[in-house]
Amino acid sequence: MSQLNFCPQCAGPLLPHCVDGEQRPHAYCARCAQPRYDHALIVVTTFVACGKRLLWVQRALEPQRGRWAIPGGFLERGETLAEGAARELREEAGVRLSPDQLSLYMTGTITFINQVYVGFRATVDSESCDPGIESMDCRFLTREECPWDAVAYPQVNDSILQAYDDLDSGRFDIWQAEMSSEHYELRPVAQRARK
Numbered sequence: 001m002s003q004l005n006f007c008p009q010c011a012g013p014l015l016p017h018c019v020d021g022e023q024r025p026h027a028y029c030a031r032c033a034q035p036r037y038d039h040a041l042i043v044v045t046t047f048v049a050c051g052k053r054l055l056w057v058q059r060a061l062e063p064q065r066g067r068w069a070i071p072g073g074f075l076e077r078g079e080t081l082a083e084g085a086a087r088e089l090r091e092e093a094g095v096r097l098s099p100d101q102l103s104l105y106m107t108g109t110i111t112f113i114n115q116v117y118v119g120f121r122a123t124v125d126s127e128s129c130d131p132g133i134e135s136m137d138c139r140f141l142t143r144e145e146c147p148w149d150a151v152a153y154p155q156v157n158d159s160i161l162q163a164y165d166d167l168d169s170g171r172f173d174i175w176q177a178e179m180s181s182e183h184y185e186l187r188p189v190a191q192r193a194r195k
């Protein structure tokens with residue numbers, strides 16, 4: 001179950017961790033006599049809207065170099081969720097928003113890649129953006145303008161289409177997505193006032 005094969009502390013081989021005969025979804029290092037966790041990573045993203053367009057970035061880094069994504073990345077140690085999302089916007093698209101300009105919008109679990117994502121939304125008045133070193137390009141695109149055949153993470157296309165639907169309707173619920181290899185569900189968990 002765990003993707004870790006060697007202990008990050010001592011480099012020793014990891015074993016399945018069993019407690020009372022029950023196997024846990026993480027590994028165990030016999031040398032350190034400690035469990036070794038492989039917890040889900042947290043990805044923070046922001047849907048930045050200008051009119052009916054959303055901000056996309058074309059990745060300059062692997063994985064998925066050359067493909068398009070909603071700006072985002074892994075939360076770093078010591079950051080709040082909104083601080084991480086704002087940092088990624090600045091790094092990937094040169095868009096400077098303060099964390100308190102970001103509104104919670106989506107949460108998601110993607111079990112098959114061991115990630116949790118937290119999506120924010122924000123509105124800007126201008127399509128000004130500037131790819132940093134992590135992006136080859138960045139643009140505000142309508143649903144029709146999107147390069148859907150060149151997206152980096154098609155697993156989250158439904159979430160992005162929902163964001164376009166919400167821009168069209170002007171109603172922004174908070175969405176919860178649960179994705180496993182067998183199951184996909186995107187449902188509203190709270191209703192926000194019309195903006």
Ligand SMILES: [Zn+2]
Nearest residue numbers: 007010029032
């Ligand atoms: Zn160890």
